[in-house]
Amino acid sequence: MKIMNFELQEFTKFLVELKLGGKDSRMRTRFCKLLAERIKQIEDEREELIKQFAEVAEDGSILVEDAGDGRQVYKLRDRDGFNREFEILMREEFVIEENAERKEMLHAIKDIVLNVDMQFEGESAFVYDRFCCIVEEIN
Numbered sequence: 001m002k003i004m005n006f007e008l009q010e011f012t013k014f015l016v017e018l019k020l021g022g023k024d025s026r027m028r029t030r031f032c033k034l035l036a037e038r039i040k041q042i043e044d045e046r047e048e049l050i051k052q053f054a055e056v057a058e059d060g061s062i063l064v065e066d067a068g069d070g071r072q073v074y075k076l077r078d079r080d081g082f083n084r085e086f087e088i089l090m091r092e093e094f095v096i097e098e099n100a101e102r103k104e105m106l107h108a109i110k111d112i113v114l115n116v117d118m119q120f121e122g123e124s125a126f127v128y129d130r131f132c133c134i135v136e137e138i139n
Contacts, residue, residue, distance in 0.1 A: 001096040001106060003093070003134050004092070005089060007134070009039060011131060012032050012039070015109070015112070015113075018112065027104065027109060028109065035094075042090075046089065049085050050076075053081055054074050055077055063075040107138065109135060113134075114132060116128075
């Protein structure tokens with residue numbers, strides 16, 4: 001199964017909000033824990049990019065500046081370079097190997113997503129269609 005890094009948060013949120021019981025709920029929990037590990041890895045790599053591109057004070061702390069709307073943002077030496085590298089990170093595929101250990105979980109997730117008892121419209125219909133495409137790759 002392949003899913004883009006930028007899709008992980010939304011896919012996790014979609015799954016967590018479903019009302020499931022028994023085995024489906026357990027399989028969803030296992031799967032979401034797997035996604036959460038990847039999300040944590042992405043957050044760690046984002047922090048490393050910030051350290052790589054940020055301006056640093058004499059004490060080693062990362063400098064911040066006013067974004068103009070009341071928010072504070074990191075002061076970056078090369079904002080375009082950071083944005084380019086972060087975009088590359090978010091466009092990476094997360095491949096979940098379909099091995100014997102994960103087979104039951106992945107098939108349960110596929111069944112849950114493809115047979116969800118919900119109606120979609122507007123943008124959520126497109127998002128749901130993408131989730132279906134992701135799980136349809138599961139053999």
